[in-house]
Amino acid sequence: MTPFSIIAPGRILFGRGEAAKAPAAIRAFGGRGLIVHGANPARAAWLMDGLRAEGAEILALPCGQEPTLALLEDALQASRPFRPLWVAAIGGGAALDLGKALAALVPAPGGPVPHLEIVGQALPLAAPPLPFIALPTTAGTGAEVTRNAVIGLPDHGRKVSLRDDRMLARLAIIDPGLTDHTPRSITLASGLDAITQVIEPYVSCKANAFTDAITAPAIGQGVAALVRLMETEDPQARDALAWVSLTGGLALTNAGLGAVHGLAGVIGGFTPAPHGAICGALLPAIMRLNRRHATGDTARRLDLVFGWIADALVGAADAAPETLGAWVRAAGLPGLAAQGLAPARHLEVAEAARASSSMRGNPVVLPVTDLVAALQAAS
The missing domain is CATH 3.40.50.1970 (Rossmann fold)
Structure with a gap:
């Protein structure tokens, strides 16, 4: 080990x-x-x-x-x-x-x-x-x-x-x-941040046995809890999402994050949109790009993530990013353009994100052209 x-x-x-x-x-x-x-x-x-x-x-x-x-x-x-x-x-x-x-x-x-x-x-x-x-x-x-x-x-x-x-x-x-009856839009944005923060440390190039142990069970749990809370107020789902959020904080502190947060940190300087909403818009496209470039253990980890998401959303594992993206939009999350990021800034955001500390945890190196493509897909 x-x-x-x-x-x-x-x-x-x-x-x-x-x-x-x-x-x-x-x-x-x-x-x-x-x-x-x-x-x-x-x-x-x-x-x-x-x-x-x-x-x-x-x-x-x-x-x-x-x-x-x-x-x-x-x-x-x-x-x-x-x-x-x-x-x-x-x-x-x-x-x-x-x-x-x-x-x-x-x-x-x-x-x-x-x-x-x-x-x-x-x-x-x-x-x-x-x-x-x-x-x-x-x-x-x-x-x-x-x-x-x-x-x-x-x-x-x-x-x-x-x-x-x-x-x-x-x-x-x-x-x-303390999170009971949080407004639906805030629950959606913050919940997507929590989910991103258990996925990115799990597939991070800095993942370790501790972060694996706490993030792997939390990914599907987080998606299922958020789906439930978009349907109705449910104390058990609130409990689960609070646990996933805590897990994500511990995991990112010990294994870092990835390209979603690398881009989101830059985008947050251009728009007042909630951080979690930015992450939620970006997550499907970044997962798909990471899988496209991944080999070996990284590919295996991403395949597991796809499966856990698919189980929670009742879809096909190989289409998990697209299924998640469709569900996020149907739940009411706007794309990056509606959140205030002009397409003319995509290249500037992508180039700045390459230097972010979060990007150092991404499991594969994503060229600027891919990051621009992710921004376009998330718009």
Whole structure:
């Protein structure tokens, strides 16, 4: 067996009802902290009330959009004088990313840019991060267990990562009950991100025995759960999708991603479309291209993925990408053009994606012409 290492949060709590433990567990990190929440503060009120009942002093910060550099800098300016002892984030991937970035940067001198990839020097953090506690309310990004925060730079037309192993959450609480009754469009986009994030690590050239063990069962499970949730609200399907999302976060942290995310990271700088919607549009075309170029074990892995998807969608294995693509469109996911990516940008996106960190995990090398073809097919 090839040697490998595992990096993961200090503690993970998973299951319905586990969120009730959050106020006391967070208060144990100290008496003063930040709460980063989504656009609707009412969804975090129970947590803030619980922390105050535990005697904690709180500064609440909203994150109603995917974090940009300007939003992060404003949040740092507001947070540092408060001198928090911990940062907790409750919400979707955007809120978790902002919380993770604040936990990393509040103790450090200076601003974020030197620590950012691509536009900065990707320097290690100058000081240990504050304890970070994550409570996801969507099932998709797996950001509760990853070691990076994605920050948008609209002036550069890019999204980049702030990344450090020490940014992993000290505590991640995944309570599927917090995802109940998520709007259908958000469930679809975030669920497709979760599915992509178990497929790409499974076929990644950096896959290992640990990531294989957790991703292989999750691929078909994720597709089946998302199909069910497009039909009706189902707590068991919510539970399954939350597990797949957690699995994907752990897997990508330890085995990387691939061309879907390599392209999506660039596209996200050009359009405000949800990240998961971009991934969902791209996934069928990238799977087909990877299989076209694959040989040996990579081909075997992709064939297994095709079979698991086909079982969940009741179709032929060799046509799984096309079946998935048709189902995604029928479920209401728009193509990339409708999401705001102009065809004139396809070549620019493809060339920029070749240099992304995610692309290094793709199981085969895809030339720019193939990436452009994938963008066209996803439009």
